[in-house]
Amino acid sequence: MDGKNRKELEAKGWVFGDASDFLELTPEEARFIDLKLALRASIKEARAKQHVTQEELAKAMGSSQSRIAKMERGNPSASVDFLLRALGMSNKQISRIFA
Amino acid sequence: MDGKNRKELEAKGWVFGDASDFLELTPEEARFIDLKLALRASIKEARAKQHVTQEELAKAMGSSQSRIAKMERGNPSASVDFLLRALGMSNKQISRIFA
């Protein structure tokens, strides 16, 4: 993860721990964020491909349009749990993106 | 996921949605739970292999021994986010278990 990417993430509300304030991200942090990026990309792709609106996906998984929007925009308040639930609804294959 | 496995999970505090109260789990629910099972197994394995105690792992990831114990025992209060952080600390390869 380069500095530019990190700056973008911080602008979106991501907060990095003390140890990485002046340092680079730890491998674990970078991997965790990359996982979220991959999940988001996969969800947006699946949703678009199936012509499902955020509203429809939200209803299918018992959530709200605003939460779907925030998740897809990379708002850090969306957990991996939430991302995986969304992916499970919009795509029948979770394991694919980890190949 | 068969009925026996579900009963065990319910005994541990898992709660299933209305739609699945008298039905089987949806594929999404089953996959989500299987993911947690896989993560837990992988973490326990990695921790044991490296002879790391729950206390040590907890300290490494800024958590507590009791949280690690609950997570490994399948307490539903452990999120996938938490499981992934633990795995990231106890094993440098997250993607492996998804192969």
Place this chain on the structure above:
DNA sequence: TCAAAATATGTCAATAACGCCATAATTCCT
């Protein structure tokens, strides 16, 4: 162009997940 549909942003209360502590139960070792 203009309205309708879709997406984005902000706020807030309710709930879920968390760290922490105490303590019980189990495992390990001599």
Place this chain on the structure above:
DNA sequence: AGGAATTATGGCGTTATTGACATATTTTGA
């Protein structure tokens, strides 16, 4: 056996995540 180390369980106050709602902005299509 029995003491030390490790793991398990319960409870509690705090924080993070969530659904819901209002509203703004952007995109789409006639």
